[in-house]
Amino acid sequence: MKEELEPAAEQPKKGADYGASSITALEGLEAVRKRPGMYIGSTDTKGLHHLVWEVVDNSIDEHLAGHCSHIWVTIHTDNSITVRDNGRGIPTDLHPKLKKSALEVVMTVLHAGGKFDKDSYKVSGGLHGVGVSCVNALSSNLRAEVHRDGKVFEQEYSRGRPLYDVRETGTTKDRGTIVTFLPDTEIFETDEYKFDVLAHRLRELSFLNKGLTLQLTDEREKDNGGFKTENFYSEGGLQEFVLWLDEAKTKLIEKPIYITTNEENVDVEVAMMYNTSYSENIISFVNNISTRDGGTHVSGFRRALTREFKKYGDDNGLFKKINFTISGEDFMEGLTAVVSVKVPEPQFKGQTKGELGNSEVTGIVSRSVGEALKIFLEENPNQSKRIIEKVVLAATARNAARKAREMVQRKGALTGGGLPGKLADCASRNPEESEIFLVEGDSAGGTAKQGRNRHTQAILPLRGKILNVEKALEHKIYENEEIKNIFTALGVSVAENDDGHRVLMTDKLRYHKIVIMCDADIDGSHIATLILTFFFRYMRELVEKGHVYIAQPPLYLVKKGKNQRYCWNETERKDAQLEFSGGDEIDDSVKVQRYKGLGEMNAEQLWETTMDPEFRILKQVTIDDAAEADRMFAMLMGDEVPPRRAFIEANAKYARIDA
Ligand code: 0RA
Numbered sequence: 013m014k015e016e017l018e019p020a021a022e023q024p025k026k027g028a029d030y031g032a033s034s035i036t037a038l039e040g041l042e043a044v045r046k047r048p049g050m051y052i053g054s055t056d057t058k059g060l061h062h063l064v065w066e067v068v069d070n071s072i073d074e075h076l077a078g079h080c081s082h083i084w085v086t087i088h089t090d091n092s093i094t095v096r097d098n099g100r101g102i103p104t105d106l107h108p109k110l111k112k113s114a115l116e117v118v119m120t121v122l123h124a125g126g127k128f129d130k131d132s133y134k135v136s137g138g139l140h141g142v143g144v145s146c147v148n149a150l151s152s153n154l155r156a157e158v159h160r161d162g163k164v165f166e167q168e169y170s171r172g173r174p175l176y177d178v179r180e181t182g183t184t185k186d187r188g189t190i191v192t193f194l195p196d197t198e199i200f201e202t203d204e205y206k207f208d209v210l211a212h213r214l215r216e217l218s219f220l221n222k223g224l225t226l227q228l229t230d231e232r233e234k235d236n237g238g239f240k241t242e243n244f245y246s247e248g249g250l251q252e253f254v255l256w257l258d259e260a261k262t263k264l265i266e267k268p269i270y271i272t273t274n275e276e277n278v279d280v281e282v283a284m285m286y287n288t289s290y291s292e293n294i295i296s297f298v299n300n301i302s303t304r305d306g307g308t309h310v311s312g313f314r315r316a317l318t319r320e321f322k323k324y325g326d327d328n329g330l331f332k333k334i335n336f337t338i339s340g341e342d343f344m345e346g347l348t349a350v351v352s353v354k355v356p357e358p359q360f361k362g363q364t365k366g367e368l369g370n371s372e373v374t375g376i377v378s379r380s381v382g383e384a385l386k387i388f389l390e391e392n393p394n395q396s397k398r399i400i401e402k403v404v405l406a407a408t409a410r411n412a413a414r415k416a417r418e419m420v421q422r423k424g425a426l427t428g429g430g431l432p433g434k435l436a437d438c439a440s441r442n443p444e445e446s447e448i449f450l451v452e453g454d455s456a457g458g459t460a461k462q463g464r465n466r467h468t469q470a471i472l473p474l475r476g477k478i479l480n481v482e483k484a485l486e487h488k489i490y491e492n493e494e495i496k497n498i499f500t501a502l503g504v505s506v507a508e509n510d511d512g513h514r515v516l517m518t519d520k521l522r523y524h525k526i527v528i529m530c531d532a533d534i535d536g537s538h539i540a541t542l543i544l545t546f547f548f549r550y551m552r553e554l555v556e557k558g559h560v561y562i563a564q565p566p567l568y569l570v571k572k573g574k575n576q577r578y579c580w581n582e583t584e585r586k587d588a589q590l591e592f593s594g595g596d597e598i599d600d601s602v603k604v605q606r607y608k609g610l611g612e613m614n615a616e617q618l619w620e621t622t623m624d625p626e627f628r629i630l631k632q633v634t635i636d637d638a639a640e641a642d643r644m645f646a647m648l649m650g651d652e653v654p655p656r657r658a659f660i661e662a663n664a665k666y667a668r669i670d671a
Contacts, residue, residue, distance in 0.1 A: 040122040041149035041172035048199055051146045057202050060195055061209050063147045067095040067191050070144055072217065072300060074099030075224050076354075080188070085214065086229045087205045092153075092194040101160035102189050104178055113178035115167055119148050119156055120174065144191065148172045150200075151193040159186040171196060207233070207240065212640065215244045219256070220300050220352055222249030250283035250350045257295075257639055258348050260647040260655040261287035264402060265395045269388050273380035278373060279354035280380045282313060284347060286399055289646065290409070290486065291549060292344040295639045297352040298360075298368050304638065307361065307368030309353045312377030318343050319378075320385040321403065330400045338407045339512030345406035353377065410512055413486035420490050421505055432497040436461045438470040438523075447525040448501060449563070449623070450474055452539050456610035456618075460529065463615035464623060470523065472501050477539055481546045482649035489550065502526065504551065516553045526554065527630060529563040529622065533608040544633065545649050548641060555633055564629040565613070565622045569605040578621050580629065 044051050052062045064085065074080035080099035087093060103114040110117055123143050148154045149172035158165045164182045168175045197203050207230050214226045226244040233240040246252045251268045264286035271282040296303045296310050303309070318340045325331045331338060353373060361369040389396045423430075431437060434457075440446050448470040451457040457473025464471060478494045489495055490506075499505065503522040507515050528543050530536035540562060547555050554560055566578035568585045572592040579585040589602050610618060622628050635641055646652075647659050 037117075037121045038173070041120060041145065044122070044146050044149040045171065045199065048150055052150070055200050057204075057206070057209075060200050060202060060205070061213075063150065063193065063195055064093055064095065064205075064210060065213065066147045067093075067144055067193070068214075068217070069300075071095060071097035071099060071189070072221060072224075075221055081223070082225045082227070084227045084229070085210060086231060087207065087210070088192075088231050090194065091203045091205050091232075092192060093205065094190060094192040096188060096190040098186070098188040101158040101187055102156070104158055104160060104165045113165075113167070115156060115158060115165060115178050116174055118144065119154070119167065119169060120145055120172060122146070145172070147191075147193055150196055152196040152198070154191065154193040157190040157192075159184040159188050159190075211242055211244075212637070214242075215256075216253075216302075217300065218244035218246045219249060219253035219350075220297060222246050250281055250352060253350045254283045254285040254348050257293060257350075257643055258285055258287050258646075260643065260650050260652050260659075261289050261348070262651055264288055264346060264398055265392075269384065271381055271384040273384075275376045275380065276372065277356055278376050280309075280377055281352045282349065282377075282381055282384075284317075284349035286402065287346050287348060288402075289346050289482075289650065290406075291346070291642065292341075293348045293639060293642045294344070295350050296368075297350070298358050299354055300352075303360075303366055303368050305362050305364070305367040308370055308373040309351050309368050309377050312374040313349065313351045313381055314340065314344070315374070316378040316381035316385060317347075320382055320389065321400065324389045324396060325400045325403070328397075328400075330397065331404065334404060334407065336407065336411050338403060339410075339510070341512030341514075342403045342406040342410060345409075346402055351377070407512075409485055409487065410508075413490060414508060416487035416490040417506055420496055420499075430500065432472065432501055434473055434497060435501045436464075436471040437501075438465075439467045443522055443524050446470065446523040447527060448472055448523040449527045449529045450498065450543060452476075452530040452536060452610070456529070456531070459611065459613065459615050459618050460623065463617075463619035465619075469623065470501070472497060474498075474539075474543075478542050478546065480542055480649055481549050482645060483651060489546075495546065498546075502551075502554075504554070506550075516551060518553060518557075521554070521559070524559055525561055525630075526559050527561045527563050529565070529610065531609045531611075532565055532567055536609075541648060545645050547633075548635075548645055552635070555635055558632055558634065560633040561630040562633060563622050564631060565607060565610055565618075567607060569607065569617075571603045571605070 048055050048059065052059045052066070054062075068083060068085065071080055071083045074097055075083075080097050082098045084096040085093065086096075102118050105114055106112065107114050107117050122145050148169050151169070151171070153168065153170055154172075155166065155168045162183055162185070163180055164184045165178055166181050167178045195203055207228070211228055214228055218224060218226050224245070228242050228244070230240040235241070251270045254268045268283045268285045271280065273280045294306070294310060294313070296306055296313075298307070298309065321343050322338070325338070353368075353376075355368070355370055355373060357370075359369040361367045436457075438446050438448075445468050447468055449460055449464070449472070451460050451471055451473050453476070454473045457471055460471045460473075474494050474497075479489065479492045481489055481495075484492075490499075501522070503520040505517045505520075507517055509515055528540050530540040530543075544560075547560055564580060566580050568579040570577050570579060570585060570588040570592065575592050577584075577588045577592075579588055585604065589604070592602055605612075607613060610622075613621065620627060647655055650656075
């Protein structure tokens with residue numbers, strides 16, 4: 013989960029005619045600069061990173077066409093980026109109609125990139141794929157260098173306009189394309205590249221394109237004498253992807269079930285793994301692009317999985333003892349799968365275009381997965397039994413959970429919608445203006461009750477550490493006092509549809525802002541993480557809709573004479589201390605109060621700093637990458653200790669421990 017909002021990407025219309033004049037090219041690039049959001053989604057940090065993916069996508073296409081084995085990405089100190097590949101190099105010969113170097117055309121005409129090479133199997137970039145010319149238009153400076161036919165060529169551009177004609181600068185034994193660009197600060201709200209964001213996607217690309225080496229270097233950071241560098245390479249492709257996703261989970265079967273086929277020009281690659289957890293984690297890609305809402309490829313996968321395991325269980329009498337139905341969802345508990353298809357002409361559906369629409373893909377995936385599963389089931393009777401036993405357990409647990417839920421929900425209804433006794437509700441009945449603070453501990457809860465705006469702010473104190481839902485069976489969750497209180501206070505309930513899928517009923521949600529408010533110490537962070545784990549696993553929809561926030565209480569109060577200021581970090585504290593001592597040296601008799609607990613503030617202070625909508629800082633919780641979030645929650649809250657230890661050791665340097 014991240015704390016950023018991501019607007020839906022709008023897609024440009026398929027662009028300029030290839031025979032168009034150079035005037036049209038400039039107009040095209042002007043259009044990109046006028047409405048950048050239309051082309052790259054947004055001009056925030058997401059759009060900034062998108063520029064890198066546009067260029068990398070072209071190199072990946074070279075890999076898919078069988079001509080490129082390495083891609084190097086470098087972040088320079090000025091936040092410019094270089095993407096280098098060892099592909100064929102962008103052609104530099106004269107374009108017959110435009111009388112210009114093909115390189116210049118690729119760099120200055122919208123959507124020109126792939127049109128030189130119609131026969132090659134070009135599939136990447138289905139969703140973005142607006143072309144490297146967009147990156148050029150949105151860069152204050154871009155330099156392209158091509159190594160091809162033993163020669164080096166170059167051209168530079170400013171905001172998309174060539175600074176000189178393509179020129180030959182020397183000879184070379186290499187092959188490939190080098191693009192260096194500096195994002196235009198007139199366009200982008202931020203210019204800072206994040207190593208982790210780039211690393212995450214490059215790792216994903218290495219799993220999706222086995223055999224391709226991707227290297228990321230950050231010249232802003234020194235590491236062991238050199239620059240910080242990470243290499244991504246996967247021999248096993250999706251098999252290694254699922255093992256990486258499941259790093260913190262306990263395996264139920266020995267190794268991933270792996271499927272690759274090609275039918276009707278559609279490449280299907282699937283890897284799946286069962287673990288002992290209770291969650292399902294299916295992620296999917298079309299032409300290397302994540303389809304977060306699934307689509308026909310995922311439907312085909314689910315259909316085959318349910319069909320083959322159900323048949324196997326029935327044929328071998330493994331469902332005999334149970335007196336309730338097994339539903340589709342039960343086969344997905346503890347399943348981690350990556351479904352990746354390469355489709356020549358993908359159709360993306362849905363508001364955020366995150367869903368594959370091509371109907372022919374359902375049958376293709378269903379057939380290939382079905383056949384592979386038949387073979388697995390035949391050849392691995394012991395592991396197959398283990399999976400079916402897990403399915404039966406999931407069905408049993410689902411029935412127990414339903415009973416527990418019905419009990420709780422009926423009771424709630426009988427006591428007249430009975431809100432929890434601990435809840436100090438707000439007066440407003442308009443969810444849009446109403447907020448609920450989930451507060452760590454009764455004492456801070458008391459302070460918050462005194463300090464709040466009674467009209468719009470409700471307070472629900474939570475007792476100490478809530479249940480770790482990562483390790484608990486579902487019915488335990490509905491029986492847990494604190495969690496029951498959260499459900500009833502929010503007015504949210506759970507129902508089950510025909511295939512056993514749990515659906516969160518949010519139409520009666522009583523507050524549009526749900527604010528987690530914990531102490532600024534280690535225990536507080538732990539409690540916030542427990543609450544977030546609960547929301548991620550059981551109320552994910554509320555997170556996805558942007559209803560969940562984390563309050564940010566101040567860490568310090570700096571006082572001198574009549575001056576006093578709340579500070580949220582070290583820099584602010586030092587600045588305040590310096591300012592109050594007249595801009596000279598820090599005067600240590602300057603009083604600094606360190607807040608660790610919410611309880612150290614009185615009601616007025618808590619209101620002023622943390623609850624007052626005019627002044628407070630709230631962090632909105634969003635899910636940037638569900639698979640990454642799943643991995644992280646399993647790592648932090650799950651059964652396996654060694655991965656957690658490794659994670660803590662690797663990240664200890666970022667932690668600040670002050671007693
Ligand atoms: C057009 C045609 C060909 C390759 C490329 C573009 C190309 C573009 C980029 C962008 C980054 N790296 C790239 N590598 C190649 C085909 C060239 C041929 O047929 O030889």
